[in-house]
Amino acid sequence: MAIWKSIVATAAIAATVVDAGTLAPRNGYKSLVDSKSLRKQIKTEALKKRAETLQDIAYSTPGKNRVIGSEGHENTVKYIQKELGQFPDYYTVELQGVELSIGVSANLTANDKTIEVYAVTLAPSGHVSGPLVAVPNLGCEESDFTESLEGKIAIIYRGTCEFGIKVGLAVSKGAIGVIAYNNGEGTLEGYSLQKFEDPENPYVPVGGISQGAGEALVAQLEAGQEVTVDLTTVTNVATSYNVIAQTKGGDQENVIHLGGHSDSVTAGPGINDNGSGTSSLLEVAAQLTRYAVKNAVRFSWWTAEEAGLLGATYYVSKLSPEEKQKIRLFLDFDMMASPNYAFQIYDGDGSAFNSTGPPGSAEAEAEFTHYFADIAAVNHTEIEFDGRSDYGPFLEAGIAAGGIACGAEGIKTEEEEAMFGGAAGVPYDVNYHEDGDTVNNLNYEAWIEMTKAIAHVTAVYARSFDSLPPKNSTSLQKRAARYAQFKQTKRFQKWV
Ligand SMILES: *[C@@H]1O[C@H](CO)[C@@H](O)[C@H](O)[C@H]1NC(C)=O
Ligand SMILES: *[C@@H]1O[C@H](CO)[C@@H](O)[C@H](O)[C@H]1NC(C)=O
Ligand SMILES: *[C@@H]1O[C@H](CO)[C@@H](O)[C@H](O)[C@H]1NC(C)=O
Ligand SMILES: *[C@@H]1O[C@H](CO)[C@@H](O)[C@H](O)[C@H]1NC(C)=O
Ligand SMILES: CC(=O)N[C@H]1CO[C@H](CO)[C@@H](O)[C@@H]1O
Numbered sequence: 001m002a003i004w005k006s007i008v009a010t011a012a013i014a015a016t017v018v019d020a021g022t023l024a025p026r027n028g029y030k031s032l033v034d035s036k037s038l039r040k041q042i043k044t045e046a047l048k049k050r051a052e053t054l055q056d057i058a059y060s061t062p063g064k065n066r067v068i069g070s071e072g073h074e075n076t077v078k079y080i081q082k083e084l085g086q087f088p089d090y091y092t093v094e095l096q097g098v099e100l101s102i103g104v105s106a107n108l109t110a111n112d113k114t115i116e117v118y119a120v121t122l123a124p125s126g127h128v129s130g131p132l133v134a135v136p137n138l139g140c141e142e143s144d145f146t147e148s149l150e151g152k153i154a155i156i157y158r159g160t161c162e163f164g165i166k167v168g169l170a171v172s173k174g175a176i177g178v179i180a181y182n183n184g185e186g187t188l189e190g191y192s193l194q195k196f197e198d199p200e201n202p203y204v205p206v207g208g209i210s211q212g213a214g215e216a217l218v219a220q221l222e223a224g225q226e227v228t229v230d231l232t233t234v235t236n237v238a239t240s241y242n243v244i245a246q247t248k249g250g251d252q253e254n255v256i257h258l259g260g261h262s263d264s265v266t267a268g269p270g271i272n273d274n275g276s277g278t279s280s281l282l283e284v285a286a287q288l289t290r291y292a293v294k295n296a297v298r299f300s301w302w303t304a305e306e307a308g309l310l311g312a313t314y315y316v317s318k319l320s321p322e323e324k325q326k327i328r329l330f331l332d333f334d335m336m337a338s339p340n341y342a343f344q345i346y347d348g349d350g351s352a353f354n355s356t357g358p359p360g361s362a363e364a365e366a367e368f369t370h371y372f373a374d375i376a377a378v379n380h381t382e383i384e385f386d387g388r389s390d391y392g393p394f395l396e397a398g399i400a401a402g403g404i405a406c407g408a409e410g411i412k413t414e415e416e417e418a419m420f421g422g423a424a425g426v427p428y429d430v431n432y433h434e435d436g437d438t439v440n441n442l443n444y445e446a447w448i449e450m451t452k453a454i455a456h457v458t459a460v461y462a463r464s465f466d467s468l469p470p471k472n473s474t475s476l477q478k479r480a481a482r483y484a485q486f487k488q489t490k491r492f493q494k495w496v
Contacts, residue, residue: 033291035375035459039452041287044444047451050279051337051442053079067190068121068240068304069102076262076278080243080301083282089248090289096242098303098314101125103190106207106233108179110217117207119233120180121192121307122164126205128153128177132227134218139166150174153229155217158183162308164195167203177231178206181214194308205233240303242311245285247462250296254471256461257298257330258284258454259312259390261305276336276442280451284458293462295328302390305334312390316397324397324476328465329360332391332403333454337447338429340422341406343372343380346391348402352382355486358479359469360400361385364457367467368404371456376449379419387487396487398479400468404453406446 031037057079061071077095084093103119110132119125133152137144140161154170156163158180167178182188188208197203220227243262246255260277278301285299302311319327332346345368347353348361356362365382372380383405386392391401407428417424460467 030290030292033288033293033459033462035456038284038287038291038455038459041290042283042448042451042455044448046283047276047279047447048444050282051276054278068100068307069236069238073240073262073303077241077243077301077303080262080278080282084243084245084285087286087289091245091285092248094244094246096244096315096318097239098242098311099237099239100304100307100310101235101237103192103208104234104236106231108207108209108232109230110227115209115213115217116187117179117209117231118187118189118191119235120163120188120206120208121190121235122195122197122310123167123178123193123203123206123233123235125233125235126177127230127232128205129230130176130228132179132217132221132229134221135166135170139169142169145169145173148174151176153177153179153231155179155181155214155221157181157214158188158191162194163191163206164193164197164203164308167193167206168195168198168201171201171204175204177204177229179214179217179229179231180206180208181217182208182211184211186210190306192304192307192310194310196310196313205231207231207233240311242303242315243301244298244315245300246298247288247293247296250293250462252296253326254328254465255296255298255326256458256465257300257327258333258458259300259302259330260333261311261390262301262303276447276450277333280333280336280447280454283451284454287455288458288462291459291462295462295465297458297462298327305390309390309392313393316393316399319397321476324399325471327394327399328468328471329364329461330391330394330399330401331364331454331457332389332401333405333450334389334403335405335408335429336450337442337444338406338408339443340412340426340428340430341443341446342412342416342420342422342428343378343446343449343453344383344405344407345369345372345380346401346403346405347382347385348400350385353384353386355385357385357395357402358398358400358483359474361395361402363468364400364402367457367460368402368453371453375456376452378449381416381419387483395483396480398476398481398483404450406443406450 057075058072103121106117106119108115108117135156138160139156154175156166191208260281304310348357348365350356394401414424
């Protein structure tokens with residue numbers, strides 16, 4: 001059973017070709033956008049209002065969040081659409097449906113004893129029963145699956161690779177179900193396999209349990225006991241939407257693409273993570289309408305980032321080679337207002353972390369550096385360009401990328417305290433993925449600076465791509481292959 005497919009595309013992106021040197025007639029009498037003018041339109045009050053709206057959207061629903069599949073997320077998408085709908089002459093707005101199998105509820109017994117369990121997103125509904133087998137190590141490698149799992153249920157530890165990889169390997173060995181157990185505190189409510197199913201090797205029901213419950217089961221198996229489990233999962237197959245808006249004016253063959261995500265985790269309203277990115281992009285998109293552009297500007301609000309970059313992955317998978325060529329640069333914006341912030345730029349040139357992006361990524365980093373150092377006159381740091389947010393799928397496709405962030409669960413260093421103020425030894429955002437991620441805990445000073453940085457790059461690239469390498473300097477395939485090679489050398493451990 002395929003659990004995802006595109007079902008809706010309400011409007012195609014306009015395919016008008018405009019000479020790069022002239023303004024499209026649609027731009028009317030507006031003056032060409034420039035960094036300083038656009039930045040001047042970005043006001044804290046407007047950002048604050050948007051954050052409050054997103055929080056109201058979350059709090060007016062039973063779950064008090066904006067997680068995919070919830071009313072809160074649906075209303076977030078409607079809000080974005082409504083805001084963009086105010087500019088029908090300026091933007092073409094597209095909704096791209098992504099079908100997701102979202103975990104609803106589950107029951108689990110082991111030798112007739114009940115264990116608290118959650119249905120894992122992207123896995124199907126089902127009822128399975130059989131002997132439990134512990135998979136050694138982390139289950140990320142084929143070599144972890146030595147014995148046949150025919151008719152059995154595998155129990156696998158969380159971590160290191162996407163859980164979908166583990167389930168795929170277990171299924172190829174014949175497993176009829178999988179129990180995932182946590183590698184940290186808390187339950188696996190809202191957990192996702194983070195990777196779309198391979199239609200050739202469809203997923204089986206997956207239940208997520210706590211670390212303690214998982215360790216107890218594994219200990220029983222190691223002691224030679226037989227454990228029979230009975231797992232029922234209920235998932236709801238629902239369509240979740242990416243919102244994509246593109247200027248009607250500007251060269252449609254050369255596009256600057258800016259994106260953030262529209263969903264939150266289950267735990268809270270997700271106002272910094274990443275309601276701040278959602279709001280910043282909306283505000284820049286709204287203010288941009290005052291101006292003309294030379295290059296087309298595309299904004300995206302991705303669904304299901306928290307469940308494994310699913311919205312952005314799906315979007316990139318649907319782009320034709322020609323469409324990929326048109327995206328000169330993709331820029332990612334998340335966590336724009338962390339209370340204990342640092343101004344972080346993705347290390348697109350590899351100078352800090354030795355991992356470079358496709359040609360254009362280094363230039364994007366340089367543009368952000370120029371903004372923070374010369375225009376805003378504030379300090380900045382670099383963060384690893386590892387593809388762990390929505391820009392990952394773009395890198396994999398060979399598209400140049402960049403972005404900025406204010407920090408998530410990482411700990412501020414002494415050096416950063418000297419650079420940005422705040423408190424060393426404390427996470428950038430103590431409320432990361434918690435119910436305290438609300439409008440009261442945003443750093444508005446950081447947020448306005450970050451949003452102005454977005455306005456700056458939007459204006460710069462809407463005017464010209466002269467600072468980027470020529471479009472065809474290296475083929476997309478070559479760039480993608482290089483990134484794939486780099487990924488092989490790394491272990492991706494953060495959010496899986
Ligand atoms: C789980 O068990 C409860 C209590 O026995 C029952 O009400 C519920 O319908 C069951 N749900 C599933 C998914 O089987
Ligand atoms: C940087 O990465 C390349 C390729 O991944 C590797 O060959 C090289 O040794 C690395 N350099 C440093 C300084 O780590
Ligand atoms: C930048 O960081 C240095 C410490 O590295 C600090 O002395 C300086 O005040 C900071 N500048 C600004 C504008 O915050
Ligand atoms: C760039 O590539 C496209 C197709 O991939 C091709 O049509 C175009 O002529 C190339 N342009 C240059 C300057 O090589
Ligand atoms: C899961 C999560 O935290 N979502 C993203 C929010 O923004 C940060 C910073 O860009 C990303 O690293 C996260 O992946």
